[in-house]
Amino acid sequence: MNLSVAEENYIKSIYKLQEGDNAVTTNALAYELDTKPASVTDMAKKLKDKQMIGYEKYQGITLSPEGRKAALQIVRRHRLWECFLVDKLSFSWEEVHELAEELEHVRSEKLINRLSEFLGNPVIDPHGDPIPDANGKLAKPRPQTSLDQANARRLVVTAVTDQSTSLLAFLNAKGIKLGTQLEIIAHYEYDNSIEIKLRHQPAITISEQVSKHIMVRPL
């Protein structure tokens, strides 16, 4: 199936928003894509015609098997380009998302498979997200929780679930990146902020807004 850039972006966003089987809402998709609900309805009809999604009026959107396959290809391309930018061109992880957002639309299996090989067939991208293989299979993610709900003391950062430039810049400033080890010092119930300490650094306090986007696993 031949998909336009716009269609690919929709499919990727649907994939992102569709946790499990719950249908994606018109408004949620419009917000995610920074467009208007009316535009989403228009596109939903097109994508249904192309058999990429299931869609009934007022019932929300779900990816079809075809659509899911397409989404995984796009995600694969996106994350491999992010790896390339960080590993080979020395970009920092908060800069790469926008560029990958464009590079992901160059459709060539040969290109992307060679790129993967060139990068050593990585299985996670610079934000800790898993990279689908050439067949669309995702490595089973290791068990992780968000930092605001972690119960262990000593933790390692495994992923960041919000790729907004502002959050990533914040984390960068604080020295928090993938693989960073940290210790929870205190948890303040009042605003659910937590105090953490990185190695060789003074303790810092982090808001719930931030900590819920930092994924960790016990060390």
Place this chain on the structure above:
Amino acid sequence: MNLSVAEENYIKSIYKLQEGDNAVTTNALAYELDTKPASVTDMAKKLKDKQMIGYEKYQGITLSPEGRKAALQIVRRHRLWECFLVDKLSFSWEEVHELAEELEHVRSEKLINRLSEFLGNPVIDPHGDPIPDANGKLAKPRPQTSLDQANARRLVVTAVTDQSTSLLAFLNAKGIKLGTQLEIIAHYEYDNSIEIKLRHQPAITISEQVSKHIMVRPL
């Protein structure tokens, strides 16, 4: 100035067709871009509004200084990606043009400058064409002639002026690439074909159609 992908493709083709100052013709541009003359006229008006070209009805098209600058940026991106594909991802030179045709439209100075650095700031692409630097300056091309007009005997291949897949596949089959040294054995006036010999290989005969697209310089 913000240019669409279509506009960039037009500008690059105008640059390619405009040797010196001779205006580019509507039909030539349509043929080059595999589109219709009416579409070219439409786009000419848009590009004139954007001050990228000079255009008067029936008078043909010339790049403005602005347009030339844009063209050189696009050409730079195109050729650097071609280098990347050949040098790092082991593509062969006849495969890379199509892919670069898409990659060239990812607009990021930072990306392209880092890519250039990563590649060792190359000054010619895999087809022997010069790569503009970050300021749009082109290395002065070394003196070269097409193979059908060469007068020296011993020559080296410096460029190929037709990137069609069919020609490049032909050259590949014959073992002719950039840097290949060859000797002219004979020149047949009847059809302007020539007989050449590569090192350690039997002589082969090449049509004028081919030889006029092979650029060489005396060895």
Place this chain on the structure above:
DNA sequence: ATTATTATTTAGACAAATCTAAATAATAAA
């Protein structure tokens, strides 16, 4: 069970990029 609010869809419009068919201009031939 009504009423108000929110979510979603429809209707109609628009810009970008393209096309076909017809009209006009430029150029070459007779």
Place this chain on the structure above:
DNA sequence: TTTATTATTTAGATTTGTCTAAATAATAAT
């Protein structure tokens, strides 16, 4: 210098992706 041919432009349509404003459906509040 007429006439024929070729090149270019215009007029009008189409497709894709988007929008605003209005209509309708679903859901929440009273």
